[in-house]
Amino acid sequence: MTQVKAVYEAPTVAKVGDFETTTQNTGTGGTLDASFPVGTPFADLTFS
Numbered sequence: 001m002t003q004v005k006a007v008y009e010a011p012t013v014a015k016v017g018d019f020e021t022t023t024q025n026t027g028t029g030g031t032l033d034a035s036f037p038v039g040t041p042f043a044d045l046t047f048s
Contacts, residue, residue: 016022036045
């Protein structure tokens with residue numbers, strides 16, 4: 001049985017914008033869906 005080696009392709013980086021533009025408007029957001037049902041308003045969450 002002959003094995004075929006895959007040809008290595010180096011990863012590339014695609015520029016999507018400058019740092020300041022892509023990181024604006026970050027924050028807690030209005031809803032979470034990790035521990036609560038999707039769409040739960042942030043104000044309705046309880047933390048212990």
